[in-house]
């Protein structure tokens with residue numbers, strides 16, 4: 001069962017100080033974060049600890065326990081086989097790293113903790129927010145991403161109500177902490193991805209199966225935008241003019257081609273809701289050495305995931321369901 005996908009929908013806010021609930025659009029939240037808006041009830045601005053924050057939409061279909069099991073849930077990953085079976089987080093550690101972590105016993109304890117981490121699934125919008133956020137990180141920049149549609153295994157026992165985003169500072173949740181024995185999934189209010197949406201923390205055994213597509217899809221770029229972008233990039237030089245002065249020792253200047261690529265990415269970003277523009281521009285950053293055709297197709301394809309999710313859903317419908 002699919003939900004209506006809408007990256008621009010209004011958000012519900014709840015003030016921790018005066019208890020006022022109110023509905024705002026994404027531009028309001030953007031101004032709020034810049035201290036240009038106040039709580040309509042008590043006039044607190046965003047820097048206060050009890051200031052309003054996004055909260056769950058009372059009409060969210062995921063609030064209904066029976067819906068949770070039947071809804072489609074999404075996850076993006078750079079792993080082609082998520083959620084990995086018999087996941088060994090220590091498998092890739094070299095001897096030197098093991099030593100630095102305090103030896104084999106410490107590594108085993110760390111690996112056991114890693115295996116107790118919950119999996120996360122959320123709305124389509126949350127999966128896209130997550131991918132753009134990760135694509136900004138140098139380590140994942142330009143990586144192949146996969147979008148998973150997750151089908152839960154009935155009967156699903158849902159933890160009552162919902163919890164505040166339980167992630168620690170690195171985004172990890174220990175499964176037992178949110179899903180006590182007998183509970184399969186816990187709903188949580190996501191602050192970072194699709195803010196105000198409900199995501200789920202769950203274990204691998206709560207998943208019946210997944211469908212997977214590589215994203216961006218292969219043939220969804222806008223051919224005319226790609227054509228113009230490639231022409232613009234190829235008309236600029238990769239040559240970096242020598243600079244005089246001390247600054248150049250510390251900060252390598254960008255070539256005209258890189259600057260042109262960044263402007264092209266930023267121009268697409270401006271078509272998106274305000275809370276995605278910065279993430280999109282960063283994820284689409286053109287870096288020295290990028291192939292203009294590859295970059296333009298990928299960037300246009302990324303935009304299409306947000307502007308035309310129906311194409312991705314159709315591709316998922318065509319893909320095989322892998323039972324875990």
Ligand SMILES: [Zn+2]
Nearest residue numbers: 015018039042
């Ligand atoms: Zn207030």
